[in-house]
Amino acid sequence: MKEALSQMLRDRGRSEMPKVLLAAAECAPFSKTGGLADVVGTLPKALAKIGVDARVITPYHRCIKDRYASRVEHLFDFRIMLGWRNAYVGIERLCEDGVTVYLVDNEDYFGDRIYRGGLPEGEQYAFFTRAVLEALPRLDFRPEIIHCNDWHTAMLPMLAHIQYRGRMQDEMKYLLTIHNIAFQGRFGFDFVQDMFGVDPCYYTPEFIELNGCADFLKAGCVFADRINTVSPTYASEIRIPYYAEGLEGILNARHAVLTGIINGIDRDFFNPETDPALPARYTLADRKSGKAVCKHALQEAMGLAQRADVPLFAMVTRMTEQKGFDLVACVLDDMMCREDMQFMLLGNGDERFENFMTAAEKRYPGKLCAYIGYKEELSHLVYAASDFFLMPSRFEPCGLSQMIAMRYGSVPIVRETGGLRDTVIPYNRFTGEGDGFSFANFDAWEMRDAMRLAMACYKDEEIMEGLISRAMQKQFGFELSAEEYARHYLWML
Numbered sequence: 412m413k414e415a416l417s418q419m420l421r422d423r424g425r426s427e428m429p430k431v432l433l434a435a436a437e438c439a440p441f442s443k444t445g446g447l448a449d450v451v452g453t454l455p456k457a458l459a460k461i462g463v464d465a466r467v468i469t470p471y472h473r474c475i476k477d478r479y480a481s482r483v484e485h486l487f488d489f490r491i492m493l494g495w496r497n498a499y500v501g502i503e504r505l506c507e508d509g510v511t512v513y514l515v516d517n518e519d520y521f522g523d524r525i526y527r528g529g530l531p532e533g534e535q536y537a538f539f540t541r542a543v544l545e546a547l548p549r550l551d552f553r554p555e556i557i558h559c560n561d562w563h564t565a566m567l568p569m570l571a572h573i574q575y576r577g578r579m580q581d582e583m584k585y586l587l588t589i590h591n592i593a594f595q596g597r598f599g600f601d602f603v604q605d606m607f608g609v610d611p612c613y614y615t616p617e618f619i620e621l622n623g624c625a626d627f628l629k630a631g632c633v634f635a636d637r638i639n640t641v642s643p644t645y646a647s648e649i650r651i652p653y654y655a656e657g658l659e660g661i662l663n664a665r666h667a668v669l670t671g672i673i674n675g676i677d678r679d680f681f682n683p684e685t686d687p688a689l690p691a692r693y694t695l696a697d698r699k700s701g702k703a704v705c706k707h708a709l710q711e712a713m714g715l716a717q718r719a720d721v722p723l724f725a726m727v728t729r730m731t732e733q734k735g736f737d738l739v740a741c742v743l744d745d746m747m748c749r750e751d752m753q754f755m756l757l758g759n760g761d762e763r764f765e766n767f768m769t770a771a772e773k774r775y776p777g778k779l780c781a782y783i784g785y786k787e788e789l790s791h792l793v794y795a796a797s798d799f800f801l802m803p804s805r806f807e808p809c810g811l812s813q814m815i816a817m818r819y820g821s822v823p824i825v826r827e828t829g830g831l832r833d834t835v836i837p838y839n840r841f842t843g844e845g846d847g848f849s850f851a852n853f854d855a856w857e858m859r860d861a862m863r864l865a866m867a868c869y870k871d872e873e874i875m876e877g878l879i880s881r882a883m884q885k886q887f888g889f890e891l892s893a894e895e896y897a898r899h900y901l902w903m904l
């Protein structure tokens with residue numbers, strides 16, 4: 412264990428690291444729709460290496476039942492009241508890679524999709540929240556800290572403090588991690604009353620009310636002992652209205668306990684040295700020929716002109732406003748007409764952006780490829796083959812793609828927001844420092860200028876060498892995040 416952490420333990424008169432239970436709607440590799448699952452799946456493993464016993468509690472979703480049922484062990488079951496509903500709760504256990512995952516079973520709530528949307532989703536996770544609170548005293552594990560993730564589990568601290576006063580649930584400490592503030596779980600008071608029977612005195616702006624609704628994430632921000640988000644810059648951005656989606660008031664009021672911890676990537680999974688998805692593997696020291704083979708393979712497979720000398724820009728992304736597609740749509744034609752470049756997009760999402768890119772592909776045959784869909788294997792080839800990776804996000808809590816791109820030697824071009832600002836050091840033409848390019852404002856012409864600067868640098872081998880090798884050397888492992896989380900847990904005790 413790191414000396415600083417040992418010192419913190421001694422300062423608190425403890426001999427052991429804290430016991431933590433992570434509560435989340437999804438956990439990789441068992442259930443996954445996005446980055447939240449990766450964090451919840453990877454963090455306990457990294458925490459175990461520094462002596463923190465961190466376990467996970469998550470719904471027993473259909474997709475987990477289908478693949479893991481034979482390895483799941485039934486621990487116990489009981490019934491809970493959810494308003495007038497009397498519901499079955501099964502607690503199952505699954506151990507993988509040394510991590511214990513408790514699964515909350517109920518076919519009615521988790522028999523199909525991970526997220527049902529709207530009120531049905533509210534009911535799914537109201538059930539999960541009550542089931543977790545009632546399961547805690549019965550578990551074979553006594554956590555000191557409950558680590559909540561996003562709105563689906565953000566009601567835990569409030570209910571623990573107002574409905575379990577003096578009991579073990581009330582005595583535990585609660586950390587709330589906000590992975591994306593755009594999703595808050597807003598419902599009518601009658602719905603929350605029906606689900607949880609919360610005393611009406613809490614339906615006020617000091618507690619759960621926001622814009623006339625009950626807001627689960629706000630409740631978490633009010634009642635959690637600490638709050639963190641997934642990058643230091645995003646932690647400060649969500650204190651201003653442009654990013655905060657209405658929560659700036661409570662987050663400013665609680666800024667003393669609000670911090671940012673950057674996520675990491677799985678460096679074994681995303682490794683150009685061993686990646687089976689690549690036609691040629693490469694290392695930092697010997698990357699030129701490997702990357703050239705990858706570029707050639709991608710160009711061939713995607714119908715791009717077979718040229719080694721042209722800069723290849725790439726995006727691998729959900730196609731939404733958050734990811735800056737408005738900017739791309741604004742300057743794409745200008746760039747494609749004037750510049751000697753290629754553009755590869757792998758993504759799916761909003762129909763209007765998909766249609767725009769599909770139409771653009773027809774206008775620029777051999778120069779632009781828009782592959783609409785979600786393809787894990789192809790994404791690895793795109794990271795390896797590209798020279799530049801474009802991520803002009805309107806907001807970006809952390810962002811994993813830019814870290815993956817850097818690991819594969821694709822130089823990122825990002826907007827200076829959230830985790831993008833914290834992970835990419837912009838190229839400085841005077842000092843030669845930097846491992847990517849960036850622009851400050853959400854402005855298409857600023858993005859175009861950054862891309863033009865990248866193209867100018869592409870012609871200078873020495874500059875590109877420096878940029879690529881600094882990018883590939885960046886350490887984005889989960890070890891650093893785990894240490895930071897351990898420090899946060901200790902602060903709370």
Ligand code: ADP
Nearest residue numbers: 446728729757758784785786787790810811812
């Ligand atoms: P977000 O979680 O906001 O979508 P991140 O950058 O944090 O964005 O993570 C996105 C992850 O999903 C990355 O691993 C990226 O490679 C992957 N990804 C996104 N879109 C696609 C796609 N169309 N095909 C394959 N992988 C994708």
